[in-house]
Amino acid sequence: MAGPTTAERGERQQESSDPPLVRRRLRLPRPRTIIILTVVLALLGAGAVWALYGSQWLRVERVSVSGTRVLTPEQVREAADVPVGVPLISVDSTAIEARLRRKLPRIDEVDVVRAWPHGIGLKVVERTPVLIVEKGGNFVEVDDEGVRFATVSERPKGIPTLELTVSRSSSAAASLRRFGEDRLVREAVRVARAIPAAVARSTEVVKVRSYDDISLELGDGRTVAWGSGEKGAAKARTLTALMKASPDARYFDVSVPTAPVSAGS
Incomplete structure (x- = not known):
């Protein structure tokens, strides 16, 4: 019986020289794996939302004030009216800044900072009289x-x-x-x-x-x-x-x- 032709031998040599990854077919994840990953990601997302909004871990417990010269920290805290006990992520910093500027015109600049996990920081700059x-x-x-x-x-x-x-x-x-x-x-x-x-x-x-x-x-x-x-x-x-x-x-x-x-x- 005749052996392989020269062309057949060349094709076999080419196949044997290809990398293993080329010869393998791409395998798609199994449906069960996709379902498990989807469930895990959904649980992680739900857990993050609950931690930020529903848990007692990340809520406002204290309000600190810095930068005052003539004003007192108590005056700034009272004017800011930061809601204590609410989720820290839900605090409206823009509304707090607006209240401070409206109630205390002496304030020139104010920066409302979330101090995780339980604080709100109010950094104020007072106007200086000329x-x-x-x-x-x-x-x-x-x-x-x-x-x-x-x-x-x-x-x-x-x-x-x-x-x-x-x-x-x-x-x-x-x-x-x-x-x-x-x-x-x-x-x-x-x-x-x-x-x-x-x-x-x-x-x-x-x-x-x-x-x-x-x-x-x-x-x-x-x-x-x-x-x-x-x-x-x-x-x-x-x-x-x-x-x-x-x-x-x-x-x-x-x-x-x-x-x-x-x-x-």
């Missing part, structure tokens, strides 16, 4: 954005008073109509932030007569004509140099920083 406005024997605090955020009975130390004294002149009245009181307050804040540190410590009043007529009254009786809030850095440098050059002067004008003026002694 100016104060006297009103009915109290003092309204104004922050660096011009926001009037709190009224206190005692004058904050080291914070200048804002005096908005728009004159009856046509130019001043036009300035008020054009910019509005809120814009003039923001310009005063802009000036207050630009005052050199050495001068800021003795500044008692920031007086606004119009948009481009803002002046400073210092505690020792000296006066600074600042002008508008524009070119604040240049005006600060000029004022520092002018005060060093004329230490006995009582009046300084840096409204045009390239042409400063000092007078009086």
